[in-house]
Amino acid sequence: QSVLTQPPSVSGAPGQKVTISCTGSSSNIGAGYDVHWYQQLPGTAPKLLIFGNSNRPSGVPDRFSGSKSGTSASLAITGLQAEDEADYYCQSYDSSSGGVFGTGTKVTVL
Amino acid sequence: QVQLVESGGGVVQPGRSLRLSCAASGFTFSNYGMHWVRQAPGKGLEWVAATSYDGDNKYYADSVKGRFTISRDNSKNTLYVQMNSLRAEDTAVYYCAKGSLPWGGGHSYCFDYWGQGTLVTVSS
Numbered sequence: 001q002s003v004l005t006q007p008p009s010v011s012g013a014p015g016q017k018v019t020i021s022c023t024g025s026s027s028n029i030g031a032g033y034d035v036h037w038y039q040q041l042p043g044t045a046p047k048l049l050i051f052g053n054s055n056r057p058s059g060v061p062d063r064f065s066g067s068k069s070g071t072s073a074s075l076a077i078t079g080l081q082a083e084d085e086a087d088y089y090c091q092s093y094d095s096s097s098g099g100v101f102g103t104g105t106k107v108t109v110l
Numbered sequence: 111q112v113q114l115v116e117s118g119g120g121v122v123q124p125g126r127s128l129r130l131s132c133a134a135s136g137f138t139f140s141n142y143g144m145h146w147v148r149q150a151p152g153k154g155l156e157w158v159a160a161t162s163y164d165g166d167n168k169y170y171a172d173s174v175k176g177r178f179t180i181s182r183d184n185s186k187n188t189l190y191v192q193m194n195s196l197r198a199e200d201t202a203v204y205y206c207a208k209g210s211l212p213w214g215g216g217h218s219y220c221f222d223y224w225g226q227g228t229l230v231t232v233s234s
Contacts, residue, residue, distance in 0.1 A: 002154060034218035038155075045205055045224040046147075046155065057222070089155050093218055098169050099145065099157030 003028060004090055004102035011108040012080045020105045022073045022090035028100060030071035033093040037066055037075045040087045049088070050075060077107070085109045112136040112223040114206045119228030122196055132189040132206030132225055140164070140184040143209035145221060146191050148202035158204070159191060160214030169215040174200075196232045203227040 005023045012018040022035060029035055037050040048057055050066035053073065063084075065076045073092075077084055090102035118130040132144070146158040159180040160169045168180050179192040189206055207221035 002156075034220070036220035038221070040155075045226055046221070047224070048220060048222050051210065051220045051222070052218070091155075091157075091220065093216070098171060098215055099147075099160065099219070101147075101155040101157060104154040 002103045003094055003097055003100045004092060006088075006090060006102040006105045008103070009106045009108065011110055013110045014080055014082065016080050017076060017078045018080060018107060019077075020075045020088055020090075020107070022075070022102045024071050024073075024092060024094075024100075026071065027096050028071075028092045028094040029068065029073060031095060035066065035068050035073035036091045037064075038089045038091065039084075040089065042086070046089065080107075080109055082109050112208065114208065114223060114225035116204065116206050116225045116228040119204065119230045121231045121233060123234050124197060124232055126196055127192065127194045128196060128230060129193070130191045130204055130206075130228060130230070134187045134189065134206075134208070137208065137223075139182075139187040141212060143212055143214040143219060144180075144182060144189045145207045145209055145214065146178075146180060146189075147205045147207050147221065147224075148200075149205070149227075150199075150202040153202075156202075160209065161189070162214045163212040167214055193230070196230075198232050201230060201232045203229050 038046040040046040053068040094100045145160045206225040208223040209219040211219040
């Protein structure tokens, strides 16, 4: 029962751009809490990809970018590469539920 | 470099208890909130519990409130979760995650480092 909603899947050809949405509400994203994004490669632990809505940790390629507006946020991957095939999760804080994750999106590189 | 190593997972019968541990290194453990996050087989991530940097404040997901207890020993750089009255739906890989802030709740923390996870299977 995730409180943040993501599309189950998105796909794109190598080199294309894909965007993943994360929709929340007035008790989480809309309340001003930051949104963070994680990449989970098959069989591995999640890895922080974007923090504080739009900031990349050291080592994360600038092909990945994040934004936030109102009660939603987005993760964009430009110049899609085969190695980007993974599950992606948004995360924020909810005043009622605590730490909350999105439902997750599987990115497929065609 | 930051390392988080979970242990204590295994197969347990419904209604029984299990304690997971997470040994931390590579950062000042006593300065940060720490969290447990779980992932059921084939499912998404679920935040489970958090503790503030000093262990004084603890937070739980509704799904585990009253059954799980998070704790930490800053002298041993170790995080724990005591899981009681386990149910089949608690079956998951449990990850230990370092919070980006000292607090475990009320703020926009992220999970900047994760352990490799330990599998808990609740089955008769």
